[in-house]
Amino acid sequence: MKKAIALMLALVMTLALAACGGGSGSGGGSSKPAGETLTIFNSKMEIQSQMEEMAKQYSETKGVPVEVYYSSDTVAAHMATKYASNDPYAIAMVDAKDVYSLGAEHAADLSGEQWVGDTTQAISVDGKVLGFPVCVEARGVIYNADAIKAVTGKDFDPESIKTTADFQALINDLIAGGMAAPTGVMKEDWSLAAHFLAEVYELQDDPDAFIAGIKDGSIKLADDEVYNALMDTFDVLKENNYAKDAAISAERELTEQKLAEGEIAFMFGGNWDWDVINAYDYSENMGMMPVPSALSSANTKLVGGGSKYFYVDNGVSEELQQKAKDFLNWLVYEADGQDFLVNQCNLVPAYSNITLAVGNPLGSSVKAYADKGALIGNYNYLPDDHYAKCGAIFQKYLAGQIDRAGLAEEITAYWATAEVGAH
């Protein structure tokens, strides 16, 4: 036993030494370029490996050490711990709403940057440009044209589907042709509330006034034209859902696989869904179209805009802030940077000077709509708990536990105590 204890103590000592050595030796990397490391926080999991690859390339060609980090924790929680430990990232990728909440205090003013003139999606707070749009993302109905053609025998023209009635007619054709259930619906709260329900606000002439109207009771959501028009289409999606009996446990991966492989033809989603679809044996001809509806002002447009934003932290050294700005310029103006955004990461660029064609079908649909100015902007000021709480309500509707009036009632009740973000 004595021997065992001696051995254990020796082991603890060695390991403790190894631990200390390892910890303090972080500055001694041999092959790394000198200078402060440009740390980048990535919150888009699907491009993490591309980001890592890019960091290596950038370090080599520019002589600036770059490291990319990812966290599976929520962005807000992760940023809270980073600021609490006084260890901020030089550049952080966050959602639009986080730029409003974090920006005023932590983001450097980027107003003087050249790219500000080449995008319409930058975020400004109090007259200062703080958020660099990483990409454009838009929502609509994703279709599989090959699957439709296989049933109807005709080439699918998305422009021909404008209203809910058009959509229903095509669905009926597909069912008659043997496609048992032509649609899929994602049950995730972010898809239902942050993406679909949000369109009810976004398609209004004045979303702020609309929400204020719901709050003070002057607008009845249940009677609202936009709400009813969108819900009509949602009902079509819901009724023809392949997982109709199990809508609340439908797995996103499975739904996207069915869409990719043509077992179903339609799903409400966005161009980010490509990162899931491309893992399967996807059909050649897919794309995105506006949500069909009776609203003539909206049924020719996708809804979206800048989605993820970089901001440069104002707490890091001036030198590092400059490196961060150089990096952002590299993304927009240099061939390698543009290639990284568009070809490596499959993103739709938010900059008018980038002319590279977007490789994936969903992205190129979005780019086409964006180029012709047919994008309805995101409403970025929804409260932080909107997606979770209204998502839970919307799930009840999807499961058939409440009807359309009940849905409107519960959402109105949610708004009674909720406040939109300052802007």
Next chain:
Amino acid sequence: MTENEKAARQKKIAHVIMWIVLLVLFICFIAPFFLVVINVFKTKADTTSNPLALIGAHGFTMKNFPDAMKKMNFWTVFGNSAIITVSSTILTIAVSSMAAFVIVRNQRWKFCTFIFSLMIASMVIPFQVLMVPLVSVYGGTLGVLNHRLTLILMHVGFSVSMAMFMFHGAIRTNIPLELEEAATIDGCSRWQTYWKIVFPLLKPTVATVAIINAMAYWNDYLLPSLVLTKKELYTIPIATQAFYGTYSTDIGLVMAALLLAMLPILILYVFLQRYIVQGVTAGAVKG
């Protein structure tokens, strides 16, 4: 004789029944792993479309393993995890068994009761409560994050109460005071008494505490992710977090990483189990 034979046969039948019950329960416990193992050798498309098939339509693939290993930088993070787990476990056992010893032997002293109650109560604190204050103090104020030693000491600090609790029970019920008195009469100091007489008798509890803590450290994600934010210090759970996100999960990579990470701790368990089994069977007083 016939009485004995009858008893022996009854015992045999009882054992067979028990064995069958065990087998059924065992299959229930292990079934999810079976599913993990069959799906880790499939492509993502096959896993999604037909999770129950033994071999997918796209055939057998080993691809998930090298992919996962490359993405998580396997050997580096494996080394980090090993150093941290081993050191933290050994330190926890030493520190908490000693603490339990002194607390058990001073039960009448109010101060010890107070510390004991405080530690017990602290076991209930949800970690999320401490998370931000912890990094504010050690990162913001003291700046000692990003050292393995910091994480090791924090691990010990967080688990000392529970380990102490387990040693407390073991010392109180299984270590007779007479033994120590005898040792003192033989001229042992308290320190010697503890390490030569008491600690060896705690072997089963040591093994239990070791496996429970080693496992917790090996799998811990939240604390290491707060303390070690530099890539070269990452542990296995931090390195694999990119396999699952808010919006999607690459279940093939998750499963491959799971199997890779599970192996060492499984071996450790099988090894330590012998000590747990040995127990203090014959009774300490006799020896």
Next chain:
Amino acid sequence: MKQNTLSYKVKQYLMFAGPGTILFFCVVIIPFIYGVYLTFTSWDGVSATKPWVGLTNYAAAFADKDYWAALGRTAIYSVFAVVLINVLSFFLAYLVTSGVKGQNFFRSGFFVPNLIGGIVLGYVWKFVFNRAFVALGSAISGGTAPSILSTPSGAMLALIIVSVWQYAGYMMLIYVAGFMSVSEDVKEASSIDGCTASQTMWNVTVPLMRASFVQCLFLSITRCFVVYDVNLSLTKGEPFGSSVMAAMHVYNQAFTYKNYGLGQAEALILFLVCAIVGVTQVMIGKRGEVEA
């Protein structure tokens, strides 16, 4: 005698328990006190200013209906999970110490679920419930079978199943140590005195294992009350927010909804509830032990 002087006791204490106590205070108590301070502020989690708001957060916590619903749900879940975990693990421990063939192998098998971290475990089970069972059910019924995660009670059941699966092997280990620590002599003596096997079990072995029961109950109660990882990866609070447990609500309140002070206050209430239940249980257990 010198052993009873205070300075001797303090010296002994510092020598044996000093390192543990210091580490414990550094990483648990100090951050905890700071955390309590934060409950009196309206900090959002990221800003540099932490405005003092007094008891406002506590008032808001008591008025937060979702929080109390989550707490009630957690209590229900805990009752079921704790009872099932302990019954199953005691039973398992009994079986694997009874001398059947291959008991070491079984012991390892039951323990295996613990070798995985909570988050990954949740994903694996989600895969089992949503894919494997659904694929199985669909193959049998011919349609798309619903997953048990799609109804509130089903999601609750799933959480309980996974918790039992996860902790039964762990608690089994403690019960095994308990069984092992009851010396054979005592059991022999009781059987010589004419006790049957089951009488020995209930009248001799079980009372001597009281420490194991107290430990296992305490551990399972406290773990169930603060369940988070499995909750997050298995159900994420769905469907309809019906499976949001207290810890998850607290986490969302503090970080997702950015009411850090309120979240912290709610966490503190959760802590108090849990501490009262856990410590009461230990006290009752200890009192009984003295009597026995």
